[in-house]
Amino acid sequence: xxxxxxxxxxxxxxxxxxxxxxxxxxxxxxxxxxxxxxxxxxxxxxxxxxxxxxxxxxxxxxxxxxxxxxxxxxxxxxxxxxxxxxxxxxxxxxxxxxxxxxxxxxxxxxxxxxxxxxxxxxxxxxxxxxxxxxxxxxxxxxxxxxxxxxxxxxxxxxxxxxxxxxxxxxxxxxxxxxxxxxxxxxxxxxxxxxxx
Amino acid sequence: xxxxxxxxxxxxxxxxxxxxxxxxxxxxxxxxxxxxxxxxxxxxxxxxxxxxxxxxxxxxxxxxxxxxxxxxxxxxxxxxxxxxxxxxxxxxxxxxxxxxxxxxxxxxxxxxxxxxxxxxxxxxxxxxxxxxxxxxxxxxxxxxxxxxxxxxxxxxxxxxxxxxxxxxxxxxxxxxxxxxxxxxxxxxxxxxxxxxxxxxxxxxxxxxxxxxxxxxxxxxxxxxxxxxxxxxxxxxxxxxxxxxxxxxxxxxxxxxxxxxxxxxxxxxxxxxxxxxxxxxxxxxxxxxxxxxxxxxxxxxxxxxxxxxxxxxxxxxxxxxxxx
Numbered sequence: 001x002x003x004x005x006x007x008x009x010x011x012x013x014x015x016x017x018x019x020x021x022x023x024x025x026x027x028x029x030x031x032x033x034x035x036x037x038x039x040x041x042x043x044x045x046x047x048x049x050x051x052x053x054x055x056x057x058x059x060x061x062x063x064x065x066x067x068x069x070x071x072x073x074x075x076x077x078x079x080x081x082x083x084x085x086x087x088x089x090x091x092x093x094x095x096x097x098x099x100x101x102x103x104x105x106x107x108x109x110x111x112x113x114x115x116x117x118x119x120x121x122x123x124x125x126x127x128x129x130x131x132x133x134x135x136x137x138x139x140x141x142x143x144x145x146x147x148x149x150x151x152x153x154x155x156x157x158x159x160x161x162x163x164x165x166x167x168x169x170x171x172x173x174x175x176x177x178x179x180x181x182x183x184x185x186x187x188x189x190x191x192x193x194x195x196x
Numbered sequence: 197x198x199x200x201x202x203x204x205x206x207x208x209x210x211x212x213x214x215x216x217x218x219x220x221x222x223x224x225x226x227x228x229x230x231x232x233x234x235x236x237x238x239x240x241x242x243x244x245x246x247x248x249x250x251x252x253x254x255x256x257x258x259x260x261x262x263x264x265x266x267x268x269x270x271x272x273x274x275x276x277x278x279x280x281x282x283x284x285x286x287x288x289x290x291x292x293x294x295x296x297x298x299x300x301x302x303x304x305x306x307x308x309x310x311x312x313x314x315x316x317x318x319x320x321x322x323x324x325x326x327x328x329x330x331x332x333x334x335x336x337x338x339x340x341x342x343x344x345x346x347x348x349x350x351x352x353x354x355x356x357x358x359x360x361x362x363x364x365x366x367x368x369x370x371x372x373x374x375x376x377x378x379x380x381x382x383x384x385x386x387x388x389x390x391x392x393x394x395x396x397x398x399x400x401x402x403x404x405x406x407x408x409x410x411x412x413x414x415x416x417x418x419x420x421x422x423x424x425x426x427x428x429x430x431x432x433x434x435x436x437x438x439x440x441x442x443x444x445x446x447x448x449x450x451x452x453x454x455x456x457x458x459x460x461x462x463x464x465x466x467x468x469x470x471x472x473x474x475x476x477x478x479x480x481x482x483x484x485x486x487x488x489x490x491x492x493x494x495x496x497x498x499x500x501x502x503x504x505x506x507x508x509x510x511x512x513x514x515x516x517x518x519x
Contacts, residue, residue, distance in 0.1 A: 087433065189490055
């Protein structure tokens with residue numbers, strides 16, 4: 001599952017215009033990249049226009065899915081992924097990006113590609129390529145699963161320890177009785193017939 | 197299968213075929229009927245509303261028949277339990293259509309009922325049988341519609357159950373750590389807030405609700421529900437993920453407890469081993485002491501033995517000397 005592009009689109013104006021974007025088109029052939037990139041930009045702008053503020057949508061188109069979340073301030077974030085990418089992770093990524101964007105550039109006038117620079121988007125694409133790495137919830141879940149595996153192994157080793165303990169108990173019992181016999185014999189030998 | 201609608205239509209066709217001038221009579225009687233109220237003869241008053249009523253009833257019967265066919269198809273589709281060949285688009289479209297049909301049928305039956313009531317209020321009391329017949333027809337149609345809506349509701353429930361089952365089976369193959377434990381009652385506000393707007397448990401991209409589809413729903417309401425649904429799906433998926441984390445944590449707690457219990461069971465064994473080794477130690481040291489004593493006895497004893505032997509030999513010698 002992959003993310004292909006992230007866009008922040010100004011959707012208060014018609015037609016909607018992309019403010020910042022980050023793309024990862026390495027999975028396509030070199031000559032197709034520019035056309036695919038343009039297609040994605042167009043798609044992002046179109047679906048951002050059609051989304052009401054405060055609304056989330058996931059729109060499917062050939063092999064891409066666009067997840068869009070529109071904020072009340074007039075910006076919308078669009079993440080274009082393939083079909084397998086979990087939409088929940090995409091929406092939490094959108095939440096994060098839009099929060100950062102609106103705190104950094106709260107002024108509407110600043111929303112032009114030249115004045116807004118948001119280089120972290122490219123970084124986000126890289127980290128979120130594997131949703132289990134990027135998303136907090138999935139990270140936590142993964143760590144918990146690892147812990148569970150470790151605990152399972154621990155329990156198995158404790159079971160082995162139990163078995164070894166059992167054998168130790170038996171052997172110490174046997175030893176104890178043998179040493180007792182030894183003591184008795186020695187004592188007997190000491191007390192018995194002096195003459196013979 | 198109820199075929200009274202066909203019966204109605206055959207009767208109409210036969211009647212029109214046998215007496216071709218009668219429809220024109222009915223039409224002629226129509227306009228005076230509209231102008232005056234009940235001043236026509238009983239026959240005329242009877243003919244026109246009965247034909248209108250029976251016409252409407254026929255139409256409604258036909259619609260009910262068509263809807264029941266669609267319902268059958270939907271039920272067949274919903275019964276399929278295959279993991280991959282499911283066709284949610286078709287099913288949701290069909291459901292939508294059936295909902296609309298039921299709403300339309302309800303309206304038509306309501307209309308028919310009002311017409312019948314009007315007619316009964318207007319007509320004289322000597323066509324009592326006709327009144328009763330009309331009422332019965334309306335009641336019959338309503339009961340058939342009610343039966344259909346209940347079948348529709350059953351099919352919807354079956355569909356949600358099957359979807360839940362397929363979702364579970366799919367998750368079994370993909371996410372083995374996920375388990376849903378409903379015994380873990382949490383008071384977190386996330387649970388309460390997210391459970392309220394959702395009355396259904398569906399995979400995303402499906403518009404389903406378990407409430408009996410009341411025929412009075414508009415299209416607009418359904419659209420709004422669709423829009424809100426996308427948000428709800430997101431919230432729902434988040435809450436599912438967090439639920440799974442909670443359940444994993446719960447399991448982890450259980451595993452830790454088990455671990456502690458096993459270790460505490462082994463503590464007894466350790467104590468036994470400890471006691472045993474202490475016994476062994478004491479026994480062996482005791483035995484060693486004895487042996488030492490014996491050894492000292494024996495080593496010192498040799499000298500005594502020599503003396504004893506010497507005494508014995510000397511006594512034996514003296515005895516032999518004496519004898």
